[in-house]
Amino acid sequence: MLFSVIIATRDRPTLFKRALHSVLNQSHADIDIHVVMDGSSAENADAYSAFFETLEPASGKAISVHKLIHREKGHGQSYSFNHGVSKASGAFVTFLDDDDEWTDAEHLDRVSRAITAAENANLSPDYLMCNQHAFVDKEKKTEPVWLEDLEDKLRALDHAPFNENFYCVAIKDLFLARGFCHLNTSIIRKSLYQELDGMDEGIRWECDRDLFLRVVEAAKDLIFIPSVVSKHYVPNAISAPSMTTRASAVQKRLFQIQVMQKILSQTQDDTIHTHCEKGLRYAMQKLSTELEASGLHEAATLFNRMQIAAAIHPKAVSRVFNKAG
Numbered sequence: 001m002l003f004s005v006i007i008a009t010r011d012r013p014t015l016f017k018r019a020l021h022s023v024l025n026q027s028h029a030d031i032d033i034h035v036v037m038d039g040s041s042a043e044n045a046d047a048y049s050a051f052f053e054t055l056e057p058a059s060g061k062a063i064s065v066h067k068l069i070h071r072e073k074g075h076g077q078s079y080s081f082n083h084g085v086s087k088a089s090g091a092f093v094t095f096l097d098d099d100d101e102w103t104d105a106e107h108l109d110r111v112s113r114a115i116t117a118a119e120n121a122n123l124s125p126d127y128l129m130c131n132q133h134a135f136v137d138k139e140k141k142t143e144p145v146w147l148e149d150l151e152d153k154l155r156a157l158d159h160a161p162f163n164e165n166f167y168c169v170a171i172k173d174l175f176l177a178r179g180f181c182h183l184n185t186s187i188i189r190k191s192l193y194q195e196l197d198g199m200d201e202g203i204r205w206e207c208d209r210d211l212f213l214r215v216v217e218a219a220k221d222l223i224f225i226p227s228v229v230s231k232h233y234v235p236n237a238i239s240a241p242s243m244t245t246r247a248s249a250v251q252k253r254l255f256q257i258q259v260m261q262k263i264l265s266q267t268q269d270d271t272i273h274t275h276c277e278k279g280l281r282y283a284m285q286k287l288s289t290e291l292e293a294s295g296l297h298e299a300a301t302l303f304n305r306m307q308i309a310a311a312i313h314p315k316a317v318s319r320v321f322n323k324a325g
Contacts, residue, residue, distance in 0.1 A: 002115070003031040003108055004088030004190070008080030009098035010038035013047035020055075020063075022101035022230075028108035029060030034084040039070035078199035078207045081183075085193055092128075093190045095183040100132075100232050102184070107229040111187050114223055117163035126192045126219035129174075130185040132230040141234075143178075146185070150177040151226040167224040171216050172271045174224075180212045184230045188215060200262075205255040213263045213272055250294065253287035281307045 005023050009016040016035075023033055037048065052065065066087060068075055075083075085093050092115070096102060104110075111128055118125040131148055134141040153176040154167060161167050174180075196214050199207050216222060260280040267273050284307035292300035 001030055001032060001090045002092060002112060003028065003187070004085070004090030004093050005031055005033045006036065006081050006084035006088065006093060006095050007033065007098055008036040008038055008077055008084065009040075009048075010074050010080075011040045011044045012098050013040075013044055013051060015099040016048070017051055018101050019096050019098050022103070023096060024058045024061060025105050026061075026102070026108050027105050028112060029058075031060070031108065032062045032064065032089055034087050035063065035065045036080040036084045037065060037067045038074045038076075038080045039068050076201065076204055078201040078203060082198040082201065085190065085198060088190060091190060092187050093193055094187045096230070097184060097232070099235065100184050100230060102230045104227065104229040107227070110225060110227060113164065114166045114225055117166055118168070118221060118223055121162055121168075123162075123168060123223075124220040125223045126189045126221060127215050128187040128223040128225060129181040130187075130225045130230075131228045132182060132185050132232050133228055134232045134234055136234045145232075146179040146182050147174075147177045147224070147226075148228075150174070150224060153177065154224075165226060167226075169222050169224045171222070171269055174216060174222070175271055175275055180209055182232060183208045183211075184232060186212070186215075189219075192218060203255055203258060205252050206259045210259045210262065213259075213267070213276070217267060217269050217272055249290045250287065253283050253290060256283035257287070 007016070007019055007023070009019075020033070020035070023031075037045070040048065055063075064087060066083060068080065068083070074080075081095060092111075094108075094111075107130070111130070114128055115125050129147060132146065133148075134145045150173075151167075154169070154173060159167065159169075159173065167173075192215065196211075196218055199211050203210055257280060260276045260283060263272065264276045264280065267276070284303045288300045288304040288307065291297075291303065
């Protein structure tokens with residue numbers, strides 16, 4: 001089996017139905033789907049059960065449901081996805097957030113062709129990346145969020161696709177884009193995912209960026225497929241609670257700092273190191289602003305000084321963070 005699709009879900013049965021149906025609509029039939037139920041409330045658990053009872057089997061697509069014990073705050077996205085991968089049988093694993101959807105029925109067929117083309121070109125594709133659009137209250141964001149601007153930048157550098165519209169890219173190429181590859185559009189060789197111990201279960205926000213940075217450095221060959229294959233619905237704190245909306249602004253910045261200091265302590269790649277230095281300074285500056293707005297003036301001053309120092313002596317500041325971690 002080539003692909004295993006992992007969907008982690010908690011307390012969002014209606015949105016989950018849309019996500020699952022978008023996977024079942026894939027023209028590539030030889031996949032297994034692993035749904036990880038992260039301890040929903042009794043009412044929502046009943047809604048999930050009722051849905052599965054009425055779900056008609058899809059040809060060639062096996063669905064396995066894994067129920068985690070209930071925890072007040074759940075096990076988190078990282079744990080749930082890691083659990084799903086541990087049960088997967090596909091050579092490659094891919095993911096879908098339960099409040100998003102795949103929009104291209106040919107997505108996995110195209111990825112399959114890209115893997116074959118790469119192997120025929122004597123490449124070893126460990127990580128394949130596609131594109132998606134972000135929507136806020138049903139309005140599509142027009143500016144690039146992830147890798148939407150990457151193809152144009154590659155073409156401007158006369159970087160041609162090696163087959164069809166598939167690009168073999170280097171780490172430095174990926175950082176031409178404004179963002180990084182979202183989990184919805186990531187396809188990772190399962191053996192590499194497990195070699196890296198999967199997603200960091202100690203990170204509750206920006207865990208996907210942490211995985212991206214580790215995977216791109218460890219992968220043998222990186223394949224970029226510009227096709228837009230999914231919709232990401234930016235969470236609404238009122239109607240669609242998620243890890244993003246539950247975390248406060250200060251907590252988010254602290255997670256960003258945690259990710260950047262972690263990667264700085266591990267990476268051997270100069271491009272990733274530079275990216276994380278900039279990310280660390282940005283997160284500290286934002287944290288300073290948010291602490292000031294919360295009336296925590298001394299803490300705000302401390303982080304402001306740290307981000308200024310990081311701009312002057314980034315390696316020294318990263319060493320301080322690494323020792324602290």
